[in-house]
Amino acid sequence: MIVGNRKPLEEILEMVKPYKKILLLGCNECITVCAAGGEREVGVLASELKLSRAKNGGEIEIKEHTLERQCDFEYIDQIKPFVDDYEAIVSMACGAGIQYTAERFPGKVVLPAINTTFLGVTLEQGVWSERCQGCGECILHLTGGICPVARCAKSLFNGPCGGSSNGKCEVNPDTPCAWQLIVDRLKELGQLENYEKIIEVKNWSTSRDGGPRTRVREDLRIPKDS
Amino acid sequence: MKTKSNIERLLEKGEFVVTSECGPPRGSDAEAVRKKGNLLKEVVDGVNVTDNQTSVVRMSSLASCVILKEMGFDPIWQLVCRDRNRIAIQSDILGAAALGINNILCLSGDHQSFGDNPKAKNVYDIDSIQLIHTVKTLRDEGKFLGGDELKGTPSLFIGAAENPFADPYEIRAMRLGKKVKAGCDFIQTQCIYNVEKFSKWMGEVRERGLHKQCAILAGVTPLKSAGMAKYMKKNVPGMDVPDSLIERLAAVPKENQAQEGIKICVEMIRQLKEIEGVRGVHIMAIEWEEKVAEIVKAAGLSPRPA
Ligand code: SF4
Numbered sequence A: 001m002i003v004g005n006r007k008p009l010e011e012i013l014e015m016v017k018p019y020k021k022i023l024l025l026g027c028n029e030c031i032t033v034c035a036a037g038g039e040r041e042v043g044v045l046a047s048e049l050k051l052s053r054a055k056n057g058g059e060i061e062i063k064e065h066t067l068e069r070q071c072d073f074e075y076i077d078q079i080k081p082f083v084d085d086y087e088a089i090v091s092m093a094c095g096a097g098i099q100y101t102a103e104r105f106p107g108k109v110v111l112p113a114i115n116t117t118f119l120g121v122t123l124e125q126g127v128w129s130e131r132c133q134g135c136g137e138c139i140l141h142l143t144g145g146i147c148p149v150a151r152c153a154k155s156l157f158n159g160p161c162g163g164s165s166n167g168k169c170e171v172n173p174d175t176p177c178a179w180q181l182i183v184d185r186l187k188e189l190g191q192l193e194n195y196e197k198i199i200e201v202k203n204w205s206t207s208r209d210g211g212p213r214t215r216v217r218e219d220l221r222i223p224k225d226s
Numbered sequence B: 001m002k003t004k005s006n007i008e009r010l011l012e013k014g015e016f017v018v019t020s021e022c023g024p025p026r027g028s029d030a031e032a033v034r035k036k037g038n039l040l041k042e043v044v045d046g047v048n049v050t051d052n053q054t055s056v057v058r059m060s061s062l063a064s065c066v067i068l069k070e071m072g073f074d075p076i077w078q079l080v081c082r083d084r085n086r087i088a089i090q091s092d093i094l095g096a097a098a099l100g101i102n103n104i105l106c107l108s109g110d111h112q113s114f115g116d117n118p119k120a121k122n123v124y125d126i127d128s129i130q131l132i133h134t135v136k137t138l139r140d141e142g143k144f145l146g147g148d149e150l151k152g153t154p155s156l157f158i159g160a161a162e163n164p165f166a167d168p169y170e171i172r173a174m175r176l177g178k179k180v181k182a183g184c185d186f187i188q189t190q191c192i193y194n195v196e197k198f199s200k201w202m203g204e205v206r207e208r209g210l211h212k213q214c215a216i217l218a219g220v221t222p223l224k225s226a227g228m229a230k231y232m233k234k235n236v237p238g239m240d241v242p243d244s245l246i247e248r249l250a251a252v253p254k255e256n257q258a259q260e261g262i263k264i265c266v267e268m269i270r271q272l273k274e275i276e277g278v279r280g281v282h283i284m285a286i287e288w289e290e291k292v293a294e295i296v297k298a299a300g301l302s303p304r305p306a
């Protein structure tokens, strides 16, 4: 899933300073699962904003609304009937959802309440961890199912570096060294000979480096009337 | 001989080579490079020039190499993968060769979070093993990574670093094998304090025949005090400092610990020299370059062969 963090209250307060009526828009997908921008978090942020405003002798009207998704127009369009009653939208979706909401309402100010961080998994309740960077050319079959692009601080393809120590990464003693995990897993799979193969320089053109990416499935497209 | 490198020449003659290190200054003063160079002149066979070590911004490694070259050194140009993509790397390699640099040391580089610009973006387009292979491809095949042929190939003696003490231990010798396969001519190791563990690693290296395919220079760093030894043990990832060494240093009065550290270093060099497959020593006396001459002499490695 896509994981994000809610921005600090002060930063959001600063962004909404000019506005008295805002639409606070949550998303019911990944950002709900990682407890950053779902219905619950929308409620919490709305109360915090109102309290702060009141403390400073001001007022703010907030409409709380959580969409099924902010990455599909059909859901975003559900706010059409009332969106114009508000001066700005504060979106609690991931970076994709925030942008798509803005794209749908070009004349509306759309502000981000979430810092989108990574593609990851739930390790345990309340703990999420990065797994993938969407490089566009997966090599997990070579690395025992552990991604060196996302999980090695240097994205080394032939690691580990000399800083790997007691299974931890040189960058942070709380972070496992991806290459220690890879070697352990290859051993467990009886594939340590894979380690001896040199992984060649990566083609980064399938990644963000090649420019923004679009995926098309022609067979699924609805033909446009000519 | 593949190159005009001084250390390659000496290794081919069967000499036990001695290299040391010179960290460029945190400013644009060429005199600072020369001053350090003067401390090493005629003391060693080659001088490594670090590339923004520990991610702290310093004068460029290549520029410092050229200054040392003008003084008569045969510099070993360190190049890290942290700051450059494959375009800049290949271009810098050609430029270095054109400036008369004969040796390159291919490194991943410390993560930027250790340095003075922790908010920087890192590059890591290619890693150190891929870098070794890149240099070899340019030199031996006369081809760019993109496949085009180049006019005038860079003749560089290719080195890499290896840490026999980093984890996971079981792949350390295998990893050296990957570097040799990629095209490495020589290796300088991380500083060794645990000679026993290093010998064990060398045993595995010999078992694989790697010592015959690339020259292994054992790294040493003199300890200035028991405090420094403790600090390194605790804070430098992948550093193995046995307690017996720390105790030995702590047992002498503070003002004599530095001298004891030098003594330990000299003893260590003598031990390392006896290990089959060790072809030289790399003395990293960081901000203590003035002691290198003393160490080399006490270890019986002076004067250096012509
Ligand atoms: S190799 Fe690429 S696609 Fe596969 S997990 Fe890693 S970043 Fe994601």
Ligand code: SF4
Pocket (backbone or CB within 6 Å): A151, A152, A153, A154, A155, A156, A159, A160, A161, A162, A163, A164, A165, A168, A169, A170, A171, A176, A177, A178, A179, A180
């Ligand atoms: S310690 Fe491991 S995870 Fe960290 S940068 Fe080095 S190889 Fe990558």
